[in-house]
Amino acid sequence: MARIELEQVSKSWGDVVAVEPTDLVIEDGEFVAVLGPSGCGKSTTLFMLAGIYAPSGGSLRFDGQVVNEVEARDRNVGIVFQSYALYPHMTVHDNILFPLRLSKMPRSEAMAKVERFAALVHVDELLDRRPAQLSGGQQQRVALARALVKEPKLLLLDEPLSNLDATLRLTMRTEIKSLQRRMGITSILVTHDQMEATTIADRIICMSKGRIEQIGSPDDLYLRPNSLFVASFIGAPPINLVEGEAENGALYVSETRLPFLNGGAMGQVTLGIRPENISFAEDGLAGTVAAVEPMGRETLYILRTPIGHFSVLQTSSTKRYEVDASVNLQFAAEDTLLFDRASQKRLDGVQVHLP
């Protein structure tokens, strides 16, 4: 219900820069997820959108209108805080009712709405309790109901599902997504869970140290990371990175020569390959198994090779290797990602292959 634009928006406290000047457009009704390590400015960005913090610079626009100076209460933004921030002296019912009471909604209508949203997040049994008498997951759901009940035009979720068990998290994720669709609320979700981000969001924003590293679809971030940071942050288990020197049409890692297939590069280059893109083969890069970590459906092998350690993900149903077994590795040229170490940027269109 609102198109959000950030133009050179930044936030700092004295010398501490929490968010560097940032440009970002979020389309009306879009659902974006924000990923990034702890302390990278995710919450700060949300708080600026909510009107809790005033940006230190730049302009923030809702539907084309600059809202930098508009107070939080006039922005019609729903927010679920990392710490839930329920009102401890009110019952669950009154917590959810609070925004409606402030908006002077007729009593009967407000009551009906509270019931409806409480049922939606499955806290309708708990309406008479105080927040202190709820589990963490229940509190989170109450916070969600309170944010949704006023049908905001922008929904901000600061890790709203972090305290739920795996099953409930899945259902809530689906619930949030379908609610968001139905109500058409522009939503921003901060999360540390990449699965959550990729399943729920239309676009993912990857942040680091107060800057947006990359914005894109889950596939963009995973298959075409712009930078070393995004490549190493997205994906679990993390991508394998090996540092080498590029010269004479090949990447040299220690003594091993990996010829460039497309394009080429010079200087310090880092090679990245995802664990699931490496396979065992009859020949190829020789190595030994250093550790085996069964993960259920898949098994993670840590391999020692002349060019460093590699983690390799294999479906558990294939042949099992024991520690110290000798193996050979293969990977396809199209799965290789190459980064310039000086600029940390990905070298587009450049690939290497095993000789």
Added chain:
Amino acid sequence: MPEATALRSPSTPDWNALAERARTRRRMTQAVLYAILIVTSLPVVLPYFWMVTISFSATSGSTDTFVLWRSIAILVPTIFVIAGLQQGVADPRRRRRLRWAVIAVAFVALLAFVAPHLHVHNYRYLWNPDIVEDMRGRTGAGGGQFPWVWTAFGNSLLLAGAQTLIVVTVSTLAGYYISRFSFAGREGFLKSLLVLHAFPAMTLIIPIFLILHWTGLLDTLTGVVLVICTLELPFSVFIMKGFFDTVPWEVEMSAMTDGASRRQAFFKVVLPQVRVGLIAVGIFAFIKGWEEYVFVATMLFEKANWVMSLYLFWVADDIMGVDYGIVAAVGVFYVIPSLVLYLTTQKYLTQMTLGGIKG
């Protein structure tokens, strides 16, 4: 394996005996605890109890204490018997029944041996405005009129009430500001609050007297209220700041995104969470104003301005040798408001921990 069999003791322990021993020990501990509590609270309770019995039993001029001894002779054994029941009788229903029986017996005994000697004659000052003059002739303190006790009571109420209102309001606003906003010199301000409190107020009595004199507030209740408030405020502000510190910042922000103005967020969300602090600060301020003696004695002269503490002092001073029954009765009357206040609010006071004392 011989070790394994050796480890398992040949005779299993006698669980029943062990449980019995634990029970006995627990009962002993509790009995000793009760005894200690009763004995140590006697010196605290006794003077008050004495004051109450005197006020209801003393007749003009007499100094006999038989009502006190008789009541004690009845009540103390009752307390011990009840404590004993607590230990000795296991079945709670029977225990309760026995307890009521003991209380009934004590009550009948009091009715028979003590009640006939009780009267409210010593409380006649409540309806007789000229009691002291009647007894002493018109030559009492300063040879002047004693005010009626209700005048003093009203003044005390006014002083304590106004003081409570001011202290609660100012310390709430100041505490909130200090807790939420940073400003130059905040650290120093906080430290000086505590230092101010550490100052014995008595040392300031002469400057305060002079200031009141120059501002024309000497011998007015307003002046005294302002002085006591000033002395009370530093610590109250500090306490309230501690309470506000415990209210998470997000909760307030949440209220504001929910559509509340800063003021609404303060009144609807923050204030209810520091209710215990408000009550505590309020009660302490009230009690402080109610029992204040030094400053009122120094700065109030006019009899129409007397407060209860002055009234009690002058009654005691004037007619102690003549009729200490009245003195005791005034004392009882003086204590009642504090007592009522404590009893009605102790639920909140016991919840109070000095909410997070930190910078």
